[in-house]
Structures are given as C-alpha cells and as structure tokens.
Amino acid sequence: MLARELDAYLDHIAVERGVAINTLAAYRRDLGRYLDFAMARGIGSLDEVAESDVVDFVMALRSGDDGHPSLGASSVARALIAVRGWHRFAAAEGQVTADVAHAVKPPAPGRRLPKALPYDQVVKLLEAAGADSAAGADGPSRALRDRALLELLYSTGARISEMVALDVDDLDTAQRSVVLCGKGGQQRVVPIGRPALAAVDAYLVRGRPLLAARTAGDTAALFVNVRGTRLSRQSAWQILRTAAARAGIGAAVSPHTLRHCFATHLLDGGADIRVVQELLGHSSVTTTQIYTLVTITTMREVWAGAHPRAL
Numbered sequence: 001m002l003a004r005e006l007d008a009y010l011d012h013i014a015v016e017r018g019v020a021i022n023t024l025a026a027y028r029r030d031l032g033r034y035l036d037f038a039m040a041r042g043i044g045s046l047d048e049v050a051e052s053d054v055v056d057f058v059m060a061l062r063s064g065d066d067g068h069p070s071l072g073a074s075s076v077a078r079a080l081i082a083v084r085g086w087h088r089f090a091a092a093e094g095q096v097t098a099d100v101a102h103a104v105k106p107p108a109p110g111r112r113l114p115k116a117l118p119y120d121q122v123v124k125l126l127e128a129a130g131a132d133s134a135a136g137a138d139g140p141s142r143a144l145r146d147r148a149l150l151e152l153l154y155s156t157g158a159r160i161s162e163m164v165a166l167d168v169d170d171l172d173t174a175q176r177s178v179v180l181c182g183k184g185g186q187q188r189v190v191p192i193g194r195p196a197l198a199a200v201d202a203y204l205v206r207g208r209p210l211l212a213a214r215t216a217g218d219t220a221a222l223f224v225n226v227r228g229t230r231l232s233r234q235s236a237w238q239i240l241r242t243a244a245a246r247a248g249i250g251a252a253v254s255p256h257t258l259r260h261c262f263a264t265h266l267l268d269g270g271a272d273i274r275v276v277q278e279l280l281g282h283s284s285v286t287t288t289q290i291y292t293l294v295t296i297t298t299m300r301e302v303w304a305g306a307h308p309r310a311l
Contacts, residue, residue, distance in 0.1 A: 001045045005095065006035055009086045030079040031086060033061075033068065046087070047096040054083060054101045062107055077106035116264035117257065121249055125258075126150050128246035129239065130199070138226050144207030146239045148199040149223055149231075150258065153240075155196035156180065157262030157280050160236045160255040167220040168204070173197060182281035190279055263291040 010028060013019050019027070037057050043049055061079055064070035071079070080101075087101035117125070130147030153163055162180045170179045176192045192200070212219055215228030223231040237255050244253045259280070266276050277288040 002035060002038060002043065005046050005090065006031055006086070009089050012089060013085070026078065027082045027085075030082040033079070034083050034086075037065075046090050049087075049100055051100040051104065054080075054087075054104045057083065058104060058106070073107045080104065080106045115251065115254075115257065116260040117249065117251060117253075119261075119265060121247070121251075122154060122258070122261050122265075124247040125240075125243050125249060125253075126154065129243035131246060138210065141207040141210045142226065144199075144203040145211065145223060145231075146243065148196075148203035148207070149236060149239060150243060151196040151199040152178070152192065153258040154262055155193040156190040157259050157266075158190070159259060159281075160233050160240075162281075164221075164223055164231050164233055164236050166222040168222050169220065171200065171222065173201070180281065183283075186281060186283075188278065188281050260291075263288070264295065267291055267295050 010024065010031070013027060014024050034057055037060060038049060038053065041053065043053065058076060058080055060068075061071045061076045062073075084101045084104070087096070087099045090096045091099040126147065129150045130143055149163065152158070153160070156178060158178075158180050159182070162182060165181060166178065171192075172178070176194070176197055177189050178192055179187055179189055181187050208222075208224060211224045211226060212228050214226065215224075219229060221230035223236070225231050225235060233255070240253055240255065240257065244257075263276055263280060266279070267273065273285060273288055273292065276291070277285045280288060282288045
C-alpha cells in the first residue's frame with residue numbers, strides 16, 4: 001500500500017509538475033529511503049505515519065542508520081523537502097486526514113569557518129596579480145589594474161561587489177581612504193594602506209587611461225575592463241583565481257578570500273572586534289565573531305603542537 005502511494009506521488013510530480021529527470025531521481029532516492037524507514041516500523045500506509053515518525057526519520061538521516069551513512073544538514077533538508085511534499089500531496093488528495101510533516105523543520109546548517117590564507121601566501125597572490133605577463137598590448141595596463149584591485153581588496157576588506165562598484169571619486173588619496181557602499185546602501189569609510197595606495201596610483205596614471213579610452217563616453221568607474229566599461233564581479237573573481245594559480249596557491253579561493261584574510265589578520269594582530277565589524281560593514285557583531293573562531297582554532301593548533309601535556 002505505502003509503495004503504491006509513493007508511486008502515485010512520483011507519477012504526479014513527473015507528469016503534472018514536469019520536474020527534471022535529475023530532480024525526479026533525487027526524490028525517488030530520498031523517498032525510497034523514507035519508505036524503507038517507515039516499513040521497518042511496520043507502517044503500511046501514509047495515514048499511519050505520525051509527526052514523531054517524520055522527526056525520527058530526520059534524526060536517522062543526520063546520525064546514519066543501518067547501511068546508510070550520516071548526511072549533512074543540506075542533504076537532510078533536501079530529503080525533508082521531498083517527504084513534506086509527499087505528505088502535502090496526500091493531504092490535498094484526501095488520502096490522509098492531516099499533513100503530519102508540515103511542522104517538521106530541517107536541522108540548522110553548521111556555520112562554516114571562513115578560509116583565510118596565511119600572510120605570506122597573500123603576498124604571493126598580490127605579486128602574481130601584478131606580473132606583466134599578460135598577453136597583448138593592454139597586458140601591462142591589465143596587470144596594473146589587477147594588482148590595484150587585489151591590493152585594495154586586501155587593504156580594505158571590501159566585498160568584490162563593493163569594489164567593482166567604486167568610482168574614481170570614491171577615493172580620497174590625501175586621506176588614504178575610500179568610501180564603500182555596502183548592503184542596503186549603507187556607506188562606510190575605510191582606510192587604505194600605503195602599498196594599496198601605491199598600486200592604485202600606478203593604475204590610475206599608467207593603466208586606467210589606456211583602458212578607459214576604449215569606451216565612447218567617459219566612465220566614472222575606478223576599475224574598467226578592456227572595453228573601457230565597468231569591470232564585472234565575474235571578471236574580478238577570475239582575476240583573483242588567475243592570480244592564485246600563478247602564485248601556486250593550492251587552497252580554493254573565492255570572491256571573499258581576501259575579505260576573510262583581512263578580518264582574520266586584523267584580529268590576529270590584536271584589533272578590536274568592534275572596529276573590525278565597522279570596517280567589514282557588518283550590521284551585527286555576531287556576524288564578525290565567526291572570525292574569532294578562526295583565530296581560536298589557530299591558537300588551539302599552536303597550543304596542541306607546543307604544550308608538553310596537550311595530548
């Protein structure tokens with residue numbers, strides 16, 4: 001009976017909802033495991049399932065059960081979506097009197113610690129971005145732009161979206177600062193280090209004029225592409241990944257890599273977390289506190305390797 005009910009639901013989402021083949025396969029796999037779980041409990045029909053059974057199934061997914069490994073929070077959430085969909089369909093079709101799964105929530109995903117590169121690798125990354133090895137007549141200009149972009153990212157902790165949105169007028173070279181426009185249109189003023197300022201000056205004098213001249217009209221954008229228009233987030237990300245490859249950095253890099261490095265290195269250097277919060281543009285210090293977990297992890301690793309009674 002329960003197996004036939006499942007087949008009817010799978011037919012429904014395949015024919016009437018027209019889900020993709022891969023999605024249907026995922027539903028079949030997740031609900032097949034749910035079917036086995038229910039039948040092992042002696043449940044023969046969907047109207048015999050209680051909310052506690054659904055909760056126990058979620059717990060079994062998280063911890064693992066007979067012949068099945070434990071699943072991560074995102075995989076459990078995906079399986080629960082399939083289970084809730086089946087129960088919702090059965091209730092709508094009058095197969096059951098109540099949807100017992102509607103109130104069951106997936107487990108909260110764990111907070112992933114941001115990945116920060118050691119300082120020496122950051123230096124290699126920045127130097128690789130400024131290598132004059134780019135092909136074509138615009139190679140040197142692009143190299144100056146790429147070095148300025150990554151230097152400014154690391155110096156300010158800006159998001160890549162904030163960086164590519166910068167206009168030339170957002171820079172104040174006399175005060176060594178830049179105005180960043182963050183989430184919700186919130187602006188903040190962040191200082192710029194001398195190495196980043198030198199890289200930006202070199203780009204403004206010898207790189208940007210050649211690139212910006214290729215557009216029909218004037219552009220206010222600080223960072224421009226080879227067509228003279230504003231650099232996109234995707235291009236900025238590619239610049240970062242190319243520099244990482246040139247530097248021989250094996251760790252995965254992302255658009256947030258230098259932002260993570262900025263925050264982690266500041267806290268390692270003794271910066272106050274409230275100041276780091278303001279520099280990052282976080283509305284709550286709770287968001288910034290995840291970086292303290294990184295430094296605590298680093299301290300624990302050093303302690304474990306150095307203390308005679310750590311093990």
